Amino acid sequence: MKGRVPMYTAESLSIIEEVLENERREVAFFRRLSERIKTPLGKAVFRDYAEKGKEHCKSLRTLHQELSARSGAADPQSSSGSTVMDHDDYEAKLSRSMDRALADFDDLTALDIAARFVRKTTRFISRSYESLRDPAHKEVLRAIELAERENFIHLKNIEEYLKNPHGWFREMEHHGLDGA
Numbered sequence: 001m002k003g004r005v006p007m008y009t010a011e012s013l014s015i016i017e018e019v020l021e022n023e024r025r026e027v028a029f030f031r032r033l034s035e036r037i038k039t040p041l042g043k044a045v046f047r048d049y050a051e052k053g054k055e056h057c058k059s060l061r062t063l064h065q066e067l068s069a070r071s072g073a074a075d076p077q078s079s080s081g082s083t084v085m086d087h088d089d090y091e092a093k094l095s096r097s098m099d100r101a102l103a104d105f106d107d108l109t110a111l112d113i114a115a116r117f118v119r120k121t122t123r124f125i126s127r128s129y130e131s132l133r134d135p136a137h138k139e140v141l142r143a144i145e146l147a148e149r150e151n152f153i154h155l156k157n158i159e160e161y162l163k164n165p166h167g168w169f170r171e172m173e174h175h176g177l178d179g180a
Helices: 007-036 040-071 088-103 107-131 135-163 165-173
Strands: none
Touching (some): 007 040, 007 107, 040 135, 107 135
8 A cells, every 4th residue: 555645635636736726816817906906995905815815825835745745746836837627617717707807997897806706716615625635634725715705705895885985884884783
């Protein structure tokens, strides 16, 4: 049995590679949005998301290196081309969303497309998370999934603020049922 890689390690490597590739696309997407969006708030938000995504990529690369050391697989950072993923439909949808966001551009459209992009990424990570067996690996993906969910909520809040600032403030200031 020595020298054989357990099947779940190979599966974990594949999952981590897919999530890493999607995080890289998300970072590139947010960088492009930060360059094109008109409002300073939007620029700052998308730059921040790109930086957070880079941190996620770093965590995923570390995890991949750990798994690769066990299995002898190559580091995804050192590969010259993009990895072909099993989820071609998912990848195609993300690419179309990016193209639409950058073509028909206004800040609200960009925020909406970004929120949908993050929601799709979160769903993908959630499905991937469920496929992993190692608790440490699950923990890394779970942390990234939670960060993506926070990003989604944040984007939707910004979108609501830009659509209706007065309504947004009213909702934020009087969100309880305290009779006031």
